[in-house]
Amino acid sequence: MLKVVSWNVNSINVRKEQVLRFLEEKQPDFLLLQETKVEHFPKEPFQRLGYKVYHAGGKGRNGVAILSKEEADETVIGFGDLFQDVQAKERLIGCRFKDLYVFSVYVPNGAPVESDYYYYKLEFFYHLREYLEKNFSPQDKIILGGDFNVALQPQDVYDPLLFEGQICFTERERKAMSYLLDWGLIDTFRLLYPDKKGLFTWWDYQFSAFKKNLGMRLDYILATKPLAQHLKECDVDLKTRGLPKPSDHAPIIAMFDL
């Protein structure tokens, strides 16, 4: 069984103990992290648990990592020549493990709608697809997990009418992410639970949003068909979101019968 977890931790320094306890308890093969918010990842305690740490981040912002029980054969950061923006190098990291490619991505938030940053977010999705097109085939074994900052479908927000036109739920964002998926990536959670409503991965810290379950599904584990056909289970770890001093995102889990 291959267990993959993705988790926007909103600062690895603040969430370090939670992440260590999570690894001890759940023992995932891969833990994909976003928003580490550090330039230098505090690797030592994670290595003591038997995990290799691959990280790309900047001072106080962004930051993505892959923690793995196995050593990677290769690591790539950013989009290479396709997208030289400095932030791209803090938002995408990939590791190859034999014929398996694993990526951790943190898509820009893009607020406010219609700002330059919003268009940067849309561009990010198109560059990501271009990057995959150029380097891979949908027949390859690829896992792309992370915080995509888009709720794809009406059932991915708690009130579709309220969210219409809001950041993370505009038509253009949903189209940009759909275009990425159309290359050959499958939303593992939706594959298993096509109609499920009210299960989210992010809740605002404000307004007791978690207690009221006023959230959005912004985190995804995407997989190409050769992997998705072996998908066994998907889940959102609500318990971890309910701990004291939580991240605003919950960990998401996908298990493959491999």
Add this chain to the structure above:
DNA sequence: ATGACTGGAGTTTCCAGA
């Protein structure tokens, strides 16, 4: 109490997050 956010930078207040 009739309302309640968090983290980082870098100095006590602003910005980003979504």
